Amino acid sequence: MDWQTLATQLFPEGHDIVEREHFLSGTGQAAGRTVAVIGTTDHAPIGIEIALAQAQAVLQTVQDHPGRPVVILVDTQGQRLRHRDEMLGINSYMAHLGKCVDFARRQGHTVLGLVYDQALSGGFITSGLIADACFALPQATIRVMGLPAMARITKVPEERLTELAKDNPVFAPGAENYLRMGGVHAIWEGDLARRLAAALAESEPLDQRMALGRERGGRHMAQQVAEAVRTGAVKATDAGPA
């Protein structure tokens, strides 16, 4: 889905989102209130400019519109793979964006992510994955990297990974698998404006993803292990029910 169609469906009461060099920013009207919108389009690689522009928009919202919710529209091929971006510390630009989103949350801004097309690794970790909750459209692709590249790096044959990916959410791309692992809160179908309104009303700032991953059967160990470490249980299974 292109971002204009998405924006119209998310904000039938109106929006003023504009695109500049794959960077989306503006506001939309949702359930009678104004929400700030930032994001990317055209599978944009996230380089230092776009990370900084998103951070700037978040900080501006915190300063000028206390409490205004922030919606992050995600469509990225991942971090930009250039020497120059690495030289200038792209990890610091990404971290800065993540910290700005985190700060906004703690200042009382609800922050929601929505993967409407594609989300990959570094471009996702400080956008949708740092929001209070991340949602996805059913056709969204979410992954760390493609199976061919994964096969090359892990030295596991691609056929084997393809086979495993059929029923193992850890390897397969796709919104459904991230849903099972708790990384995606829910998949939005039907009336997107209603889904957004409901998500804004229900959002809460605690990180619940491990518990969701366990409940949904996509990530069995994370919650148990974290609780075992936290409570000092001797074995992961001693931590008790999640």
Add this chain to the structure above:
Amino acid sequence: MSSYLELSARQRIPHIFDAGSFAEFLPPAARVVSPHLAQLDAPVSFDDGVIVGRGLLDGRVVFGAAQEGGFMGGAVGEVHGAKLVGMLRRAVDEGAHAVLLLLESGGVRLHEANAGLIAVSEVMRAILDVRAAGIPVVALVGGANGCFGGMGITARCANSVVMSEEGRLAMSGPEVIETAHGVEEFDARDRALVWRTTGGKHRYLLGDCQALVADDTGAFRQAAIAAIAAAHQGEVALTLAELLAEQDMLARRLRDFGGQIEPMEVWRALGVPDPKAIPMLEADAFVALADNYRAGADAGASTGGR
């Protein structure tokens, strides 16, 4: 003098924390291993490549973690990430004086792809929860595998980063960039270029690490103690002022050096009189020189600088 770089994660802990004080949570005897590696016929480790626990640092209760670069490059899988998150949450529960992260990681463990990616983002949020509770987080980067990918981002969520000149901090590794855009873009075999681009001295000059030390466990320990003390002097949690200062620093960096392609030219543009001499300088001499020119000494929590 003992090299930090050459030690394993487990060996580093008694050098950094007060000797004999560190108690590990969910130690190898608990036999908690990755649930994903066996089906790929990959070896497992009883600590899943990370040691987490609580110890004393200069007599104060400091929680800590050490990633083992020798196991899958220190990369973060489901269990590895969950151990970090559990330790970070416990540090808040118990009101730790600080959290010290001995980072050495390639980022997301590709063998556990999606689970690893979510895990890294959970670690990032848990670190910021620790800071929000008023507990400083300090990251040490000096292992042979560097600190890359999602952990390169995570390191920069800490109050401060301490590096050795041999330490490397970045996002995508040189091989990944060379694979994507060719050897002309980034020659991963040009070790001097890799070091100039990602190494501790460059990061210190840019303002992305707040202390630069020699590759020595004693130097890392002292820098960690100083960084924690410095963090307690100011705001530990993220503040608008800190983020605005960082926004300004990163915008100025982009404006001033965005057109450069060679790190040495960035150093020259910062005012360093003889950039070619930088790689040869010992840590102390380098810091004495760099403090006259480095950027970002006033942005965020700082343990030194102007």
